[in-house]
Amino acid sequence: MQVAIDGPASAGKSTVAKIVAKKLSFIYIDTGAMYRACTLIAKNHGLDYGDEAGILAAITPGSIRFEAGQDEQRVIVEGEDASLAIRTPEITANVSQVSALPGVRAKMVSLQREMAGTTNVIMDGRDIGTTVLPHADVKIFLIASIAARAKRRELDYAEKGIHEDYDKIYQDIKLRDYKDSHREVSPLRKADDAVEIDTSNLNIEQVVAAILDVIAKKQKISPK
Numbered sequence: 278m279q280v281a282i283d284g285p286a287s288a289g290k291s292t293v294a295k296i297v298a299k300k301l302s303f304i305y306i307d308t309g310a311m312y313r314a315c316t317l318i319a320k321n322h323g324l325d326y327g328d329e330a331g332i333l334a335a336i337t338p339g340s341i342r343f344e345a346g347q348d349e350q351r352v353i354v355e356g357e358d359a360s361l362a363i364r365t366p367e368i369t370a371n372v373s374q375v376s377a378l379p380g381v382r383a384k385m386v387s388l389q390r391e392m393a394g395t396t397n398v399i400m401d402g403r404d405i406g407t408t409v410l411p412h413a414d415v416k417i418f419l420i421a422s423i424a425a426r427a428k429r430r431e432l433d434y435a436e437k438g439i440h441e442d443y444d445k446i447y448q449d450i451k452l453r454d455y456k457d458s459h460r461e462v463s464p465l466r467k468a469d470d471a472v473e474i475d476t477s478n479l480n481i482e483q484v485v486a487a488i489l490d491v492i493a494k495k496q497k498i499s500p501k
């Protein structure tokens with residue numbers, strides 16, 4: 278079974294996708310982490326974030342990998358654990374530019390399809406239901422108000438020891454929403470057959486329960 282979870286930045290996709298994947302013993306693939314890894318590779322190589330050819334040349338087979346950690350999946354970039362390095366404000370501020378590069382997207386989409394293979398998978402991102410896995414069995418589109426998302430990101434940063442001003446986070450999310458949904462290649466868009474869930478006033482358990490419910494209903498009506 279393939280489950281696609283899409284939605285704007287900080288709508289809670291990865292948090293709930295991880296929990297759902299664990300409950301169902303599915304493989305979890307965080308595609309946002311892959312675009313963040315590409316952005317970190319650009320930074321490590323001193324490349325301009327718009328230098329498509331340079332970035333593509335720097336991404337070699339195996340330069341972006343996921344590894345099972347103690348309780349969390351680790352993101353390995355060029356052989357180093359970059360799980361924290363891909364979530365700094367600098368990477369967050371520049372990932373929209375890197376992820377809008379058509380060549381980078383093509384490379385990541387093909388890697389994502391390869392990773393999904395034929396196993397039970399939950400993949401989260403922006404274009405999973407529309408482009409990466411258009412035949413996914415279940416498609417969820419998570420949304421939340423900008424204020425709710427900014428608050429979550431502020432807490433997220435605080436947990437990582439990063440202080441970032443709330444108003445700045447709010448503006449960053451607004452700008453990223455705009456860039457993610459207005460880029461030419463695979464913009465953020467709800468697939469026609471996706472189930473939309475507004476998480477603004479829901480806690481994590483409630484969102485997980487809502488997604489499990491959609492999956493259970495789908496399993497019941499799917500011919501075995």
Ligand code: DC
Pocket residue numbers: 286287308309310312313372373376377401402403404405453457
């Ligand atoms: O979910 P996130 O914030 O970690 O994603 C980081 C960026 O990557 C986001 O600004 C948009 C981009 N992205 C994308 O273009 N397509 C995806 N499938 C996943 C993320």
